[in-house]
Each structure stands twice: as C-alpha cells, then as structure tokens.
Amino acid sequence: MTLKASRRGENLYIYLSGELDEHSVAEIRERADRIIDENAGLSRAVFNLAGLRFMDSTGIGFLIGRYKRLARYHMPMYLEEPEAGADKILSLSGLYSLMPKL
Amino acid sequence: MNEMQLSFPARSENEVFARNAVAAFALTLEPTLDELSDIKTAVSEAVTNCIVHAYRNAEGWVTIRCRAEGDRFDIEVCDEGRGIENIEEALQPFFTTQPSEERSGMGFTIMQTFMTEFAVASEAGAGTRVKMRKVLKRAEGA
Secondary structure (H helix, E strand, C coil): CEEEEEEECCEEEEEEEEEECCCCHHHHHHHHHHHHHHCCCCCEEEEEEEEEEEECCHHHHHHHHHHHHHHHCCCCEEEECCCHHHHHHHHHCCHHHCCCEC | CEEEEEEEECCHHHHHHHHHHHHHHHHHHCCCHHHHHHHHHHHHHHHHHHHHHHCCCCCCEEEEEEEEECCEEEEEEEECCCCCCCHHHHCCCCCCCCHHHCCCCCHHHHHHHHCCEEEEEEECCCEEEEEEEEECCCCCCC
C-alpha cells in the first residue's frame, strides 16, 4: 500500500494505491491521520482511489475512520475514481451518502 | 472438473496470497474480470474472518478448498477457531464484535452479495466453515 498526499488550493488530496486489506491497512492508517492533522483547516479532503487495485471491507472501516477524523476539523470528505470492484463495495455499504463520489 | 486445496497459517500477510491463489485457479473457467474481482473479494473477507475473529491473531490454520466444474466455481474456507456464537447476528450488515478496531461488519454481506450462493456453519470452540458458489455467466459461444 502506498499513500501520497498533495494540497491544491483549499483541497487536501490523498491518493491510495495498491491492495487494501486487513494486513496492509496498518501501514497507512497512522500516516493518513497525521496528514489530516497537519492539514486541518483546509475546506475539504478528497480520497483518490484510482490506484487501488483491490479493496475488501477493511477499506470501509478505514474510510469511515478517516471520515470521523476529518469531522473533528469540520472537513467534508469525498471519494473519486474508484475501480469497479471498490465502487461495488462502496455502493453496497452506503458509504457515498457520507462521502460523495465526485 | 478440477479441484485444489490450500492450507496456510492464519496470518494477515497470507490474505493477498490466498485471494490471488484462488483467483489463479478460477482462471481455468475463464471468468470475466468482474467475476474474478468478486471471487477475490469474497475470499479476502472469509480469510480475514478466520484471522481476526476465529483465531484472534493467535496461531491456527486456514484451509481453502476449490472446485471448478462447468460454469460453477465452489469455494470452502475453513478454520478450527473459536466459532461463531450467534450466526444470525453475525450475518446482519454492519454487525461487528470489534467496533473499536474500525471493522465495518460488512464481511458476510459482501460474501453473500458477490457470490451466487453462500452458507456458513459454525460450532463454538470447534471452528467455522464458509461455503460459497459463483455461477459464471459464460459468453455466447464460449
């Protein structure tokens, strides 16, 4: 799993790539939270999932965890460019109602 | 008809191996990319359950048996872990015994939705067996 972040204007972009499961999520959870903390005060966060080749329900827990962290800073969260497999899981779990797909 | 069996220690680093090994075996049936993705996801959910729930990250073995025949792909994922006390409750979407660990409680729901058939049998203290079938939609003339 790799996680990259960039700031464009008032937006925080977080790019996830690789395979997200119970094993790999440990590598990125703390880093994602640190990036969110460092960018508190921006107007929104966008998670780009284009590089995510695989995701299981671990991804739902991971995204909800980051959603809650962002909520502390009143930053809405958005998702963009999920692969078909991730899109199916995100739709099924109703996650897009919390974090809309751009 | 073709079959395979796979056993490995219940460690989270084996999740990627397990789902990709099953997917590689399923390739003989020429599934679509979507079907292959469904199979990988369902296997990942079942194996994760063995590791984090059945054995709670302690020692133990996971066994996967697969059978490919015609348009049917059958998968069995078994452990000898602690078992599920209340299966009906465990099958509810968003139900989890470990909410503090960022668990979504969607594992069984995903297996049920992504596979054509799904069944789970469990005995407290003895283990759990998940059986799943994917019926593949074959292309015309294939």
